Amino acid sequence: MRLIIAEKPSLALAIAEALPGSIKRQEGAINCGDTTVTWCLGHLLEQAAPEAYDPADKQWRLDRLPIVPKQWKLAPRSKARGQLAVIRKLIKQASEVVHAGDPDREGQLLVQEVIEYLKYRGPVQRLLISDLNRPAVSRALAKLRPNAEYQPLFQAAQARSRADWLYGINLTRAWTLTGRQAGHDGVLSVGRVQTPVLGLIVRRDNAIRDFVPHPFYPLWVDLKVDQGQLRAWWIPQEHQPLDDQGRLIDRAPADALASRLPGASGRLAKLDQQEKRQAPPLPYSLSALQVDAARRHGLSAQMVLDICQLLYERHKLITYPRSDCRYLPEEHFSLAQRNLTGACQNDDSLKQWLNGADFSLRSKAWNDKQVGAHHAIAPSGKPADFSQLSATEGQVFRLIVRNVMAQFYRPLRTFEVKAEFNLLDEAFRARGQSILDPGWKPLFTTRDETPPLPPLTQGEACQVLAAGVEERETRPPEPFTDASLIKAMMNIARYVDDPAVRRTLRDTDGLGTEATRAGIIETLVQRGYLVRKQKALRATRLGSALIAALPSAVSTPERTALWEQRLRGIAEQQDDPGAFQHALLDDLRSLLSHSDAVKLRQSLQTAQGEAAAPVKRAGKPKKSYTRRKSTGKSTGKSTVKSKTTSG
Known part of the structure; x- marks a missing residue:
């Protein structure tokens, strides 16, 4: 009998389904003709406790440190004894064993340590699978390698x-x-x-x-230009009193300049305008999904992992979730429309996203060279019954679908403008952004982060309508x-x-x-x-x-x-x-x-x-003053409480 030992049950099932012959399930294994596929449940073994080497080390004592085993021992994990017993029984009947751990360092260790622990001495082949689709598994089964080739990887793990x-x-x-x-x-x-x-x-x-906060004083000007108005900010020169972020920390120079600015004329000294294209965010790895789910829905990292396991194991709505990869196998591209259509069937928001997708587009997400032991998390194609999902399960599932769906949307195209004006021999900068084509962006947000500037021409004249100094405070x-x-x-x-x-x-x-x-x-x-x-x-x-x-x-x-x-x-x-x-x-x-x-x-x-101890606090911010062309006089304004991060 040939025995294939997979790293996890889902991989074992994918292997069994790719083997010839009918599938017959048994406790802890699947039989397919003359091949039996069994599995580990993560690590079945762990390093033995110190007292397994010397009973004296059951008691914790400083004079016994460091504890260094002379002959290393492994012990079964408490919840793994049943499956380990299944493998022990099967391996005694095996004439050949195939190691089907994940194609990485830990995957090599996880299965090989079981084979060695059970003292199997026969031939061992290595099966490397990173894609659970049947054609990919079949190709991998046809390319078995001697496990001995991966001994250095095992030694490292x-x-x-x-x-x-x-x-x-x-x-x-x-x-x-x-x-x-x-x-x-x-x-x-x-x-x-x-x-x-x-x-x-x-x-x-x-x-x-x-952290000890300190005030700083940005100075702004509202400018009239040929085709509209805009706000620009003073860039203090290095001889001014600046902090390590280039912010003015003495108000006097800002007030002095602000008093001279109303009505002043200047010109646009530098203009940088360019169109930019931004590809959609890639499908999720687990960590990237945990980051987004925490930001958008306030879910802890552990909650996201637990939800993903339920979506994968119980609901069978997504692919393997514990992945560090954000790319998909090229073979998955032809299946994407079918899988996304299935995933979106029972949700209005997902249907709307699906209707806007263009499946003739192909993003950089499909790249076999970037796929390692696992590929990015993606919907399996099974229709989701949202009545059977919790609210948080639905939220995480929509995020996963959205990031794969975004691959079939056009790039985000923006027109970005950076302008530097010269006024009274001082530099003032403004920047703006126009959306030329929102592309994938509406799937993620409807908010425009930077407002556009009016049309500008290099060298054009400008005139100050108003100027003001704000008092802000650095933040920890x-x-x-x-x-x-x-x-x-x-x-x-x-x-x-x-x-x-x-x-x-x-x-x-x-x-x-x-x-x-x-x-x-x-x-x-x-x-x-x-x-x-x-x-x-x-x-x-x-x-x-x-x-x-x-x-x-x-x-x-x-x-x-x-x-x-x-x-x-x-x-x-x-x-x-x-x-x-x-x-x-x-x-x-x-x-x-x-x-x-x-x-x-x-x-x-x-x-x-x-x-x-009490928290250090800064003094009360002072009032901000605005200089206007109409009077040239100071008018008190309410305290400006906006702050910026200190870096």
């Missing part, structure tokens, strides 16, 4: 798994025991990914706490939300200074994966490190204290980049798993030496004091 265990087990025990000495009764969990995520939030909270950074934190985890390179590390992080998936990011956020909440305040994610006193007490190397993302460099080298046979672990242990021993009960106690006390 195995090295990552063991490194995470060493890092998490030892640092969690060290800081938990240190916490007890400092008076904290509870586990202080430390991890390679979760702790840098917590560090992001703590540093953002600290920036908000320590915004606290993280589910949307902005997921985006930060996806683009973690932005938060790193070292150029080499930044490059590595740009080439990887950032912090966490599509499947784990939501869980990381929820884990930090459940462990008492984060709390949700309306939409904001804020660090608790405990979370802030832990980051303050840990070495900075533990709470910043650089380690992920350094690990990724080594793991990539292992996968490409340019590095050695043993050397990687040896370097990690040296690093780990150094970090363990920094566990300090006094520092942690002080961090806990400091965090408690800061939580009770």
